[in-house]
Amino acid sequence: MSFVNICRENTDPFYRYKMPLIQSKVEGRGNGIKTAILNLDEVARALARPPSYVVKYFGYELGAQTSDKGRYIVNGAHDATEFQDCLDGFINKFVLCASCKNPETEIQIKEKGVLQRDCKACGHISFLDPRHKLITFILKTAGSGKKGKKAATASAIGGGQSITEIASGQKSASSAATASGSGEVAGHDDDDVLTKKIKAEAAALEDQQIQVADDDWAVDMSKEAIEARARELEGLSLGTENQEQIKFNEFGEWLLQETGESKDDLPSDVDIYKKIVELEILEQPETVQVLAQVLFDEDIVEQIDEHLGLLAKLINHDEDYEKAFLGGLERYLGLENQALIPAVPKILMAVYDKDLISEEVIVAWGSKVSKKYVPKDVSKKVRKAAKPFVKWLQEADEESDEE
Numbered sequence: 001m002s003f004v005n006i007c008r009e010n011t012d013p014f015y016r017y018k019m020p021l022i023q024s025k026v027e028g029r030g031n032g033i034k035t036a037i038l039n040l041d042e043v044a045r046a047l048a049r050p051p052s053y054v055v056k057y058f059g060y061e062l063g064a065q066t067s068d069k070g071r072y073i074v075n076g077a078h079d080a081t082e083f084q085d086c087l088d089g090f091i092n093k094f095v096l097c098a099s100c101k102n103p104e105t106e107i108q109i110k111e112k113g114v115l116q117r118d119c120k121a122c123g124h125i126s127f128l129d130p131r132h133k134l135i136t137f138i139l140k141t142a143g144s145g146k147k148g149k150k151a152a153t154a155s156a157i158g159g160g161q162s163i164t165e166i167a168s169g170q171k172s173a174s175s176a177a178t179a180s181g182s183g184e185v186a187g188h189d190d191d192d193v194l195t196k197k198i199k200a201e202a203a204a205l206e207d208q209q210i211q212v213a214d215d216d217w218a219v220d221m222s223k224e225a226i227e228a229r230a231r232e233l234e235g236l237s238l239g240t241e242n243q244e245q246i247k248f249n250e251f252g253e254w255l256l257q258e259t260g261e262s263k264d265d266l267p268s269d270v271d272i273y274k275k276i277v278e279l280e281i282l283e284q285p286e287t288v289q290v291l292a293q294v295l296f297d298e299d300i301v302e303q304i305d306e307h308l309g310l311l312a313k314l315i316n317h318d319e320d321y322e323k324a325f326l327g328g329l330e331r332y333l334g335l336e337n338q339a340l341i342p343a344v345p346k347i348l349m350a351v352y353d354k355d356l357i358s359e360e361v362i363v364a365w366g367s368k369v370s371k372k373y374v375p376k377d378v379s380k381k382v383r384k385a386a387k388p389f390v391k392w393l394q395e396a397d398e399e400s401d402e403e
Helices: 040-047 051-062 080-094 133-142 163-168 173-181 193-205 223-232 240-258 269-279 286-294 300-306 308-315 319-336 338-353 359-366 376-402
Strands: 003-005 018-020 024-027 034-037 072-075 105-109 115-119 125-127
Touching (some): 040 051, 051 072, 051 133, 105 133, 115 133, 240 269, 240 286, 300 338, 338 359
Antiparallel strands (some): 003 018, 024 034, 034 072, 105 115
16 A cells, blocks of 8 residues: 655655555446545544545535445546545645644634634644535534534544544543533433444554553654744754754755665665764764665665664664664654565564664564554554564563573
8 A cells, every 4th residue: 555645745755644545446337427435444544534524525625425324435437636636635624734734633623613723743723714514514523513512623523532532441521521410321422423433443443462652752854843843943043953853854865865766776884874974963863763764675684684784883782773773664664665564573583683673672662552653553563563573582581581
């Protein structure tokens, strides 16, 4: 499955927020012709919006009737490119923050049916255009016609719960208050079809055998992130952190520019090391994170051996560098080349056998999901693939202790 940046205007290959390209299929003929969107659930999950919002938006923009009963259908013949261009409009109007263009937003329903986007990245709140027909659909779906009732976010409308709360089994304060203060069943909206669908999606993301960690910081080398940090300084000179981010971005762009269509065209390890020294990022663990994202392709196991001298010199048995290198691999495998995810055990065996990453760091990394480098659902896929190797390390260690 191909992935693109959620904000397609951002061409940065290291942009953290990705979504799958829309896949569609034209069915029927004559007056009964229609188009099925095959992977709308995955696309909507990447945007943290219910798929019914997206398909209804397509209907409004394309002037066609839609259906979301089991399958997502738009009447008429439409190709995937048409849907993708239309999706850009939905993302700009209902997903991206109006200030920092970050997709980590929630749609909140205020009094009198006013909808606003609350950005969890920069804190900016912007109001949605009330003239768009989708606003009426969201309000109707959320059941906000009752006076004095506030719904939660658009990512999980129903019973005042967000997608995070549903996934964790928590109840919102308003639902708890209703349950304790009256004899009625709390959170009537919890029983609607939309909420059941969202709960099912949230449950599918849960992996009970893996503990979830809340590491929510990572090196974001996108231009938008750099500009947002610069704006926060309100015209003052860039601080040390922003300067480092710019250097990592420059390093990644230099590697990509110097590389042709094949990874065989990469600069030599000596030239890469000279560039690292030139940019003064030799003492930064994030340097190996960038390398892990650009050095490899389908022949990653062999390429690890080819670049062993450079990687060993940079990592040098430093735990922070080892973690950063694993984080870079996680980004590359989870966001850029998911076809290689089944090969994660072989890759881990290679870095372990070459003494690049220690047993302790691999076991710790494989034992808990983290959103530091990739979204949690992607992190779970990568770590699930790594389980056989992590289990092998743990069992070998137990046998050694017994002996």
